[in-house]
Amino acid sequence: MDREPHSGRAAESGPGPTGRNRPAVVVLCRPGNLHCLRELGAGMEEEGVPFRTEDATGGSAVELAFAAAQASNLDVGVGVDDAGSVCVHHAKLPPDMPALAGRAADARTLGHNAARLVVGIPFKDAPVRTGQ
Amino acid sequence: MSLVVGVDIGNSTTEACAAEIGEDGQVTYLSAALGRTSGVKGTTANVPGVVEVVRGALAAAGRDPADVQAVLVNEATPVISGLAMETITETIITESTMIGHNPDTPGGVGLGVGTTVAFAELPGCAPDDAVICVAGAGTDFEDVAAGINAATARGVRVAGAVVRADDANLIVNRLREPIPVVDEVTLVDRVPLGMPAAVEVAEQGRTIRTLSNSYGIATVFGLDPDQTRLIAPVARALVGNRSAVVVRTPAGDITDRRIAAGGLTLIGERAKRSVDMDAGAEEIMETLRRVQPLVDADGEPGTHVGGMLARVRDTMADLTAMPRDAVRIQDVLAVDTFVPQRVTGGLAGEFALENAVALAAMVRTSKGPMELLAARLREALGTEVLIGGVEADMALLGALTTPGTAKPVAILDLGGGSTDAAVAMEDAEVRSVHLAGAGDLVTSLIDSELGLESRELAEEIKKFPLAKAESFFHIRMEDGTVRFFDEPLPAEAFARVVVLADAGMQPIRTRHGVEKIRQVRRSAKRRVFVTNALRALEQVAPAGDIRRIGFLVVLGGAALDFEIPDMIAEAVSEFGIVSGTGNVRGCEGPRNAVATGLVARHASARATCAAVRCG
Numbered sequence: 001m002d003r004e005p006h007s008g009r010a011a012e013s014g015p016g017p018t019g020r021n022r023p024a025v026v027v028l029c030r031p032g033n034l035h036c037l038r039e040l041g042a043g044m045e046e047e048g049v050p051f052r053t054e055d056a057t058g059g060s061a062v063e064l065a066f067a068a069a070q071a072s073n074l075d076v077g078v079g080v081d082d083a084g085s086v087c088v089h090h091a092k093l094p095p096d097m098p099a100l101a102g103r104a105a106d107a108r109t110l111g112h113n114a115a116r117l118v119v120g121i122p123f124k125d126a127p128v129r130t131g132q
Numbered sequence: 133m134s135l136v137v138g139v140d141i142g143n144s145t146t147e148a149c150a151a152e153i154g155e156d157g158q159v160t161y162l163s164a165a166l167g168r169t170s171g172v173k174g175t176t177a178n179v180p181g182v183v184e185v186v187r188g189a190l191a192a193a194g195r196d197p198a199d200v201q202a203v204l205v206n207e208a209t210p211v212i213s214g215l216a217m218e219t220i221t222e223t224i225i226t227e228s229t230m231i232g233h234n235p236d237t238p239g240g241v242g243l244g245v246g247t248t249v250a251f252a253e254l255p256g257c258a259p260d261d262a263v264i265c266v267a268g269a270g271t272d273f274e275d276v277a278a279g280i281n282a283a284t285a286r287g288v289r290v291a292g293a294v295v296r297a298d299d300a301n302l303i304v305n306r307l308r309e310p311i312p313v314v315d316e317v318t319l320v321d322r323v324p325l326g327m328p329a330a331v332e333v334a335e336q337g338r339t340i341r342t343l344s345n346s347y348g349i350a351t352v353f354g355l356d357p358d359q360t361r362l363i364a365p366v367a368r369a370l371v372g373n374r375s376a377v378v379v380r381t382p383a384g385d386i387t388d389r390r391i392a393a394g395g396l397t398l399i400g401e402r403a404k405r406s407v408d409m410d411a412g413a414e415e416i417m418e419t420l421r422r423v424q425p426l427v428d429a430d431g432e433p434g435t436h437v438g439g440m441l442a443r444v445r446d447t448m449a450d451l452t453a454m455p456r457d458a459v460r461i462q463d464v465l466a467v468d469t470f471v472p473q474r475v476t477g478g479l480a481g482e483f484a485l486e487n488a489v490a491l492a493a494m495v496r497t498s499k500g501p502m503e504l505l506a507a508r509l510r511e512a513l514g515t516e517v518l519i520g521g522v523e524a525d526m527a528l529l530g531a532l533t534t535p536g537t538a539k540p541v542a543i544l545d546l547g548g549g550s551t552d553a554a555v556a557m558e559d560a561e562v563r564s565v566h567l568a569g570a571g572d573l574v575t576s577l578i579d580s581e582l583g584l585e586s587r588e589l590a591e592e593i594k595k596f597p598l599a600k601a602e603s604f605f606h607i608r609m610e611d612g613t614v615r616f617f618d619e620p621l622p623a624e625a626f627a628r629v630v631v632l633a634d635a636g637m638q639p640i641r642t643r644h645g646v647e648k649i650r651q652v653r654r655s656a657k658r659r660v661f662v663t664n665a666l667r668a669l670e671q672v673a674p675a676g677d678i679r680r681i682g683f684l685v686v687l688g689g690a691a692l693d694f695e696i697p698d699m700i701a702e703a704v705s706e707f708g709i710v711s712g713t714g715n716v717r718g719c720e721g722p723r724n725a726v727a728t729g730l731v732a733r734h735a736s737a738r739a740t741c742a743a744v745r746c747g
Contacts, residue, residue, distance in 0.1 A: 042273065046237055046301045093604055093620050100623055112298070120602070121236075122627045122641075124298075 025051040025114050026068040029080040030058075036080055036104040043111020049074075049118050056080075062098050065089035074118045078110065088114045102126065134201040136734055137186050140526070140726035141208040143173050144548045144689065146181045148189040149727035157739025159731060161717055162193035164724045172451055174208040175501060179508045186513060202516045203509065204730040206523050207502060212448045213494040213549030213568055215576050216431075216440035217469070218393035220410040223369070223484035225477035228322050229384030230366050231294065231314060231377040233480035238333045238375035239300030239313035243342050244292025245330045245352050248323060248379060254279050259287030264329045264377075266294050268320050273299040277306030284309060292331030294377055296320040314375045319479040328353055329379040336374075343378050344370040353380045369484070393489070394435030398464070399428045409437055409489050416466035416489070429461040429493065437491050448495045463550075465492045465569030465667075467659050472583040483583070490576060492569035494550050521733050524554035524564035529732050530725030531685040532556075533717045536710075542672060542681040543714070543725070544665055544700070546690030548572050551661070553668035555681055565671045567664050571690055577656035582644060589640065592633040593653055597694065598646050599632055601625040601639075610646050654695065661696050662703045669704070678704065684711040691722035 025044060029037055037053060044051045054071075056064050061079040065087035068077025075091035084104040093099060099117055102110050109126040116123055138149045146169045152160040165188030171177020182205070190197050246262035251271055257263055263283075267276045280290045280303070293303065293313040300315035312333035317323070330352045332340045342348035346367040350360040363378075365386045370376045393409035396416060400423025407419040420426060431438030441461060449456040467490045475482040502519050509517045524543075531543045542555040548571040554564035571594070579590035599607040604620040607630065621637065628639040629646050640649065669678045684704060690696050697713045704711045714722040 042299065042302050045305060046299055048237065048301060090604060097620060099604070099626070116627070120627050123623060 021073070022052070023050065023073050025049060025074055025076045025078065025118060026072040027051055027053045027078040027080070028056040028064040028068040028071075029053060029078075030064075030082050031055050033080050033084070033104065036084070036086065036107045039104075039107035040078060040080075040086070040111035040114070043108045043113070044115040045111075047112055047115030047119060049115035051078075051114075061085035061087035061101065062089070062096065065098055066091075066095045069093075076114055076117050078114050080104070080107075086110050088117065090117060135195060135199050136202045136204060136731060137189055137200060138204045138727035138730035138734070139182055139186060140206050140523075140724070140730070141169055141173050141178050141182065142547065142688075142726075143211055143550070144169055146170075146178065146185050147724050147727045148182075148185040149724050149731055150189040150193045150195065151731045151735075153731070153735045153738060155738075157735045159735045161728070161731070162195065163189050164720055164727070165189035165192060166723060172210050172212070174210040174505070175451055176505050176508050178208070178505060179512050182509055183512050197513070197515075200513075200515045202518050202734070203513055204518050204520060204734050205502075205506065205509065206521055206526055206726050206730060207519060208505075208523070209496055210448065210451050211494060211496045211550050211566065212444050212451070213492060213570075213572065214440040214444040215490065215492050215573055216436040217471070217488050217490045217576065217580060218391075218409045218436050219471055219473065219486050219488045220391055220393050220412075221487045222389045222391050222473070223386065223475045223486065224389060225384075225386045225475055225479075225482075227379075227381040227384040228324055228477065228479055229379055229381060229386055230370065231317055231323075231479050231482070232370045232373050233316070233478070233482045234373050235298070235300070235314065235316040235375065235480075237298065237301055238315060239302075239304035240292075240307075240310045240333055241335050242312050243330060243332045243352075244312050245328070246289065246291040248294075248325050248327050248329045250325055251276060251279060253325075254283045254288070254290070257283060257288045260289065262289045262291050264292045264294065264331055265290055266320060266323050266325065267296065269296045271296070273297070273302040274306065277303045280311070281306075281308055292329075292377075294320060294323055294331060312375070314377050317377075317480045322479055323377075324379055324381050327379050327381050329377060331375075331377050333375045339372055339374055340370065340376050343367065343376045344373065349378060352378075394432030394438060396432075396437055396464075396491070397430045398423045398426060399430070401425050401427055409435070409491075412487075413466040413468040413489055416464075416491075420464060420466075426463060427460060429464055440491070441493055444493055444495055448497065452497050452501070454497065459495055459497075461493050461495055462566065463494055463568040465567065465573070465660070465664065466490070467492075467569070467573065467577065467663075469577050469581055471580045488580070490573060490580075492573045494566065494568040496550075496566055518734070521730055522562075522564075523726060524552070525556075525562050526726045526729030526733065527552075527687060528554055528556045528562060529729035530716050530727070531687060531714050531729075533725075533728055533732070534685055534714045535718050537683045537685060540674075540681055541683045541685060542669060543685050543687055544668060545688040545725075546570055546661055546665075546686065546696065547688050551664040551668055552688075553665075553672050555669075555672040555674075557674060563672045565668050567668050567671075569660050569664050574656045574660045577659070578653055581652045581656070582640075582642060582649060584640070584642065589631070589638065592631045592638055593640070593649065594657075595693065596631050596633045598629055598640075598649055598653075599637075600629050600646050601627060601637075607637075608646075610650050654699075657693075657696055658699055661690065662699055665700050665703060678707045679709065681707075681709050684709055685714040685722075686712065687714045687716075687722045687725050 061081040064079025069089040069091040088100040150162045167185040170181035251267040300313035472483040545552040
């Protein structure tokens, strides 16, 4: 792999505001969940929505996602907790009512859907998995 | 004073009207009630439904069922209607010539031409080869990008790519030189390899220019005029897409085939004519006009229409214990429609809009088991049950209680299975007609044209306005106004078109926009109800002249629809007649006409009796 797993191409390129002021979906993730982050990022990148990743200190996926949404100037955040739960939140929703929730295995779809929440197009269904 | 209840058993609803009748025939209406018809109209299965509405009406009036002197029931004759659809065109792609499914996010921009090669074979390509890379399931976007970059570095000209997963942008973002990439090709393994191919992706907000143009394809592949003529349908099929792939194979083609849909035989009083279903609705209706009045109809065995007509006949024969060949089809309505169908041979689940003809048919008998029904009702209710009055006459009497109406009056009853019309001229002569095609056909058209595969959802779309969920807290209605919510909307509704049904908001899981769904809904209603309203009025109007009808009262469930009455008013406005939704007794709206008519008829009959006794 010749790239950092958690850097979205769309967020890096082009002039304009930088760092925390840049419009982006914020992903708050407990350190170490690299595969999940890569898949989330891939989903958002495919939809063409910029994102940035920050390390989280603790909390549930819902709490992290809500905090991330508050920090995002696109009002959309993603939280990933130690247990592998992933949550997509919107800043205007009540804290305990996330837009979407799922498992790390669905991270690519959740990434797509976090981006779609910004773009305003209908969510994608998670691929059907067997043997669970 | 005597207490009576008029009961109208309809195809889908049973209505009751409770009233007091004085000695002089003076009627005091007390209440009305409405419930679902149990079973097929005019059969003993109706008893529970009738009992329920009679009790409902009496409860609403605060009267004791023991005081009821008579229950008046209309002469309800069973109506069976059927619907069938024949698809008459079919699109077939042979040898996987093209991919035109319009993924949400294709990658790169431009046109790439080369020979198709599997991703795994890329390292084996010679420098200067122009290739289109085909990556199957399970190939990661990083690997694909790295593989293409490596090949490009060796001098291989990778001009474009076709991939299975939704990762076109991910691949393109990692390439040193961007190329057009079409993704989400489900059956990517069937893309023919070693063939010349072209991949085109347009900029966002634009559509492809080269592959949707016959001469564009001819230029790309160096085709002669004869070959160009052959690929013209491919270009036509790709018009309007943002991305496309065309593969040049020896016999690759896309064809619009006409499917023989069988014939329909229409037997009139004087003539008998056959018409092919694939001739289209206009031709079928023209044939019907030529043989009218219709005595019977038959469809070719083995076709949908043939099966439907046989089913209608069987059901009616079972219900009325009539011999099967004594059951006659009284009317048919053909409507042109289109059905989104999966393209045969498509690689990415492409759909094409195929032409189809929908046909509604109805049979009606004069011989319902009414006496048996009346006897059962007598048992169940413990009161006298009187059968009386032809339905159309009763409906006219009831309709005339609408403020502002007078003879000559016509009624139009838009139901679920049939459209009924009747006209009463000053001389009390009543003419009535029952036509095939009503609400159920509209539902079918909406269902098939939008590819919903859910009659329930189609029914809701027919009945309720649309909106689009624009955020978690607001929706934009189809007229452009906005409605806000305190509670967040469900995630399934986000950014989707929803139908605002009574039971709540229901998301419509298609790619159609509000405008498209609205247009299909309105056009389905117009093609069925407006067509049938004019057809019915022409048949009952004196000498076929609609202008001689003074007042038109629209009744039945469809009269409560939020747009059908307006469409009908618009359609008949050119005839200079007064048209509107009925308001039976000035308070019931388009409901309860027959039940009210039964009471009115009973009262006037009593008054006549009383007068005779006095004199």
